[in-house]
Amino acid sequence: MQNLYQLSYISKNMIEGDKQILQSQIESILTSASNNNVKLGITGALLYSGGYFCQVIEGEEDNLESIFETIQQDSRHAEITVLNFEKTNERNFSEWSMAFAGIEESMRFDITGLKDIKDQTSLQKAGKNIVNVLEVLVRKKQASEVVMIKNKELKINN
Amino acid sequence: MEVDNIQSHIENDIQDHQIDTLTNLPNRTSGCLLAESILLKNNVPKVHVIVLEISRFGQISDSVGNTLADKILSKVAKRLSSVFCNALCLYRTHGDHFCLVFNDDVNLLEEVSRLTDFAQRPFAISGNVIVLSIRMGIASAQVKDQAFLDTMHAAEAALHYANNNGLKVSVFEPFMLDKAKKSHQVANDLRCSLTTNSHELYNAINSDEFYLVYQPIFSKKQNKVTGFEALLRWNHPLRGAVTPNEFIHVAEEIGVMDVLGAWVLRKACLDIVNLHKLSEIDDVMVNINVSPLQFLDPELLMSSIEEAITESGISPTLIRIEITESSEFMHSMASTLQKIRALGCQIAIDDFGTGYSSIVKLTTLPLNMLKVDRSFVFQLDSQDPIKSQQALMIARGVYGLADALGLSVITEGVETKEQLAIVTNLGADLIQGFYFAKPMLESEMFNYLNQPVN
Numbered sequence: 001m002q003n004l005y006q007l008s009y010i011s012k013n014m015i016e017g018d019k020q021i022l023q024s025q026i027e028s029i030l031t032s033a034s035n036n037n038v039k040l041g042i043t044g045a046l047l048y049s050g051g052y053f054c055q056v057i058e059g060e061e062d063n064l065e066s067i068f069e070t071i072q073q074d075s076r077h078a079e080i081t082v083l084n085f086e087k088t089n090e091r092n093f094s095e096w097s098m099a100f101a102g103i104e105e106s107m108r109f110d111i112t113g114l115k116d117i118k119d120q121t122s123l124q125k126a127g128k129n130i131v132n133v134l135e136v137l138v139r140k141k142q143a144s145e146v147v148m149i150k151n152k153e154l155k156i157n158n
Numbered sequence: 159m160e161v162d163n164i165q166s167h168i169e170n171d172i173q174d175h176q177i178d179t180l181t182n183l184p185n186r187t188s189g190c191l192l193a194e195s196i197l198l199k200n201n202v203p204k205v206h207v208i209v210l211e212i213s214r215f216g217q218i219s220d221s222v223g224n225t226l227a228d229k230i231l232s233k234v235a236k237r238l239s240s241v242f243c244n245a246l247c248l249y250r251t252h253g254d255h256f257c258l259v260f261n262d263d264v265n266l267l268e269e270v271s272r273l274t275d276f277a278q279r280p281f282a283i284s285g286n287v288i289v290l291s292i293r294m295g296i297a298s299a300q301v302k303d304q305a306f307l308d309t310m311h312a313a314e315a316a317l318h319y320a321n322n323n324g325l326k327v328s329v330f331e332p333f334m335l336d337k338a339k340k341s342h343q344v345a346n347d348l349r350c351s352l353t354t355n356s357h358e359l360y361n362a363i364n365s366d367e368f369y370l371v372y373q374p375i376f377s378k379k380q381n382k383v384t385g386f387e388a389l390l391r392w393n394h395p396l397r398g399a400v401t402p403n404e405f406i407h408v409a410e411e412i413g414v415m416d417v418l419g420a421w422v423l424r425k426a427c428l429d430i431v432n433l434h435k436l437s438e439i440d441d442v443m444v445n446i447n448v449s450p451l452q453f454l455d456p457e458l459l460m461s462s463i464e465e466a467i468t469e470s471g472i473s474p475t476l477i478r479i480e481i482t483e484s485s486e487f488m489h490s491m492a493s494t495l496q497k498i499r500a501l502g503c504q505i506a507i508d509d510f511g512t513g514y515s516s517i518v519k520l521t522t523l524p525l526n527m528l529k530v531d532r533s534f535v536f537q538l539d540s541q542d543p544i545k546s547q548q549a550l551m552i553a554r555g556v557y558g559l560a561d562a563l564g565l566s567v568i569t570e571g572v573e574t575k576e577q578l579a580i581v582t583n584l585g586a587d588l589i590q591g592f593y594f595a596k597p598m599l600e601s602e603m604f605n606y607l608n609q610p611v612n
Contacts, residue, residue, distance in 0.1 A: 005285065007282060009280075061284075061285060064282070065282040069237065069281070069282070072237065072276070072279045072280065073237060073240050073241055073276070078279075082282070082287045085282060085285070087285070
């Protein structure tokens with residue numbers, strides 16, 4: 001793909017209610033994201049970490065910008081900080097229209113530190129770091145799910 | 159309300175409609191008609207109008223280019239259309255200004271907060287991330303009591319007020335409209351005066367409406383007047399005397415500072431040369447204020463200064479160009495200031511201590527002189543010992559800084575004997591202020607210069 005871009009951002013969760021409500025809202029976000037993303041060839045990953053969303057989206061420039069705009073109009077999050085938005089040669093999440101990296105109780109990144117970054121290079125570096133962390137989490141999650149499925153299969157076979 | 163919806167409304171309701179092709183929103187005229195028709199049709203009792211503008215959009219447009227700037231406006235319009243589907247009507251009034259009309263049943267505070275939130279969320283446009291901020295003017299009115307257009311004007315006056323006072327949001331109050339009207343009238347009168355007086359300003363030197371007054375600069379060490387600061391005044395035939403505070407910013411806004419500034423340079427140089435001839439004192443200097451906006455066209459400014467020197471025959475060493483410290487163009491001014499210095503003129507920084515320039519910046523500019531702002535001098539003999547002590551420390555610091563940087567100092571705003579004694583004690587030499595004299599007409603300078611010093 002000629003015009004492949006990757007964008008990562010963090011934003012504050014605005015969903016009120018208990019863990020169950022949060023979980024169901026995240027599911028709804030993932031479902032609608034997956035539906036929209038498939039149509040536009042967007043891939044990516046989402047992590048909920050200590051009251052914040054960390055998301056990576058990747059795809060062709062116009063489509064990516066269009067999806068990003070849809071995300072901006074969602075009132076379930078606020079205080080959006082874009083970390084990196086740059087051209088890339090390959091996707092980190094090519095197998096997922098929107099991979100879910102999980103729900104974590106406490107924020108794994110230094111949110112104040114990230115918001116305070118002013119220079120572009122450091123922002124991009126922080127963005128790339130988030131992309132890498134999300135990729136590791138998604139692959140771990142995938143591996144454990146595969147193991148769970150395999151275990152289930154083993155039990156059935158036995 | 160979706161764009162499609164707005165369009166269908168217009169097609170139904172407005173015969174002579176016009177759509178803004180950039181944003182697909184109604185423009186000002188059709189937007190107003192649309193709003194009026196919706197209010198009527200829905201029997202809306204009370205309306206809230208929010209006019210918003212993107213802060214510093216001109217600067218953004220300059221830095222990213224017109225194509226990207228147009229895309230920003232289009233994306234803002236789309237986002238507002240989607241997020242504010244509860245509005246009765248949304249349209250683009252002009253440039254980077256949009257207008258949202260709400261029924262009274264919305265929670266206005268909540269809408270203002272949503273508007274601030276959503277407008278400030280990032281936009282991804284052509285590979286760039288752009289974050290905007292907005293200002294808002296708000297007006298509310300009973301529909302039966304006030305025409306919609308008047309409510310929109312009120313919201314625009316509130317926005318104007320927010321702009322002038324550095325506020326993000328401003329809610330309309332009647333005095334704002336008076337102020338906006340006055341500012342609009344000053345701009346109109348100024349345009350008319352400059353047109354009718356353009357011959358005088360360009361060719362003949364005496365204008366019927368514009369004139370200069372001169373405030374002496376006194377040297378304590380030499381015990382005599384060593385210069386005058388030229389100050390522009392405007393006497394409008396109907397309006398009477400208009401203060402510089404009222405019209406200089408208008409002149410800057412409507413882009414006529416070049417014409418006025420060039421005239422000030424010519425007239426001040428001619429007047430001082432005339433004074434030299436009359437008084438036979440040929441070393442009296444003239445301080446001339448140059449607006450930061452004149453530095454935007456350095457060639458025009460340089461030719462204005464050179465023409466003023468040639469026409470009057472004044473020695474360039476007797477001219478001090480005063481620039482303001484609060485100028486945001488300071489960085490780009492440096493090379494033009496070098497050229498002015500190369501002519502032989504001096505450069506003074508005005509209102510020192512009130513603007514934002516840093517000491518580092520001061521050292522990068524080819525300055526000769528600082529003018530200590532009157533606000534510090536005013537406090538020197540304050541009855542409040544803390545204030546007077548603070549003012550004293552600041553004044554001492556400024557004189558010390560000037561000394562360290564090899565700059566001379568003019569102390570402005572000296573009004574009392576006590577203030578004079580304090581600043582003289584601190585080593586001040588050049589003094590300007592009401593204690594010596596108020597600004598005077600050209601015809602009064604000669605007599606003032608010849609009166610005995612007391």
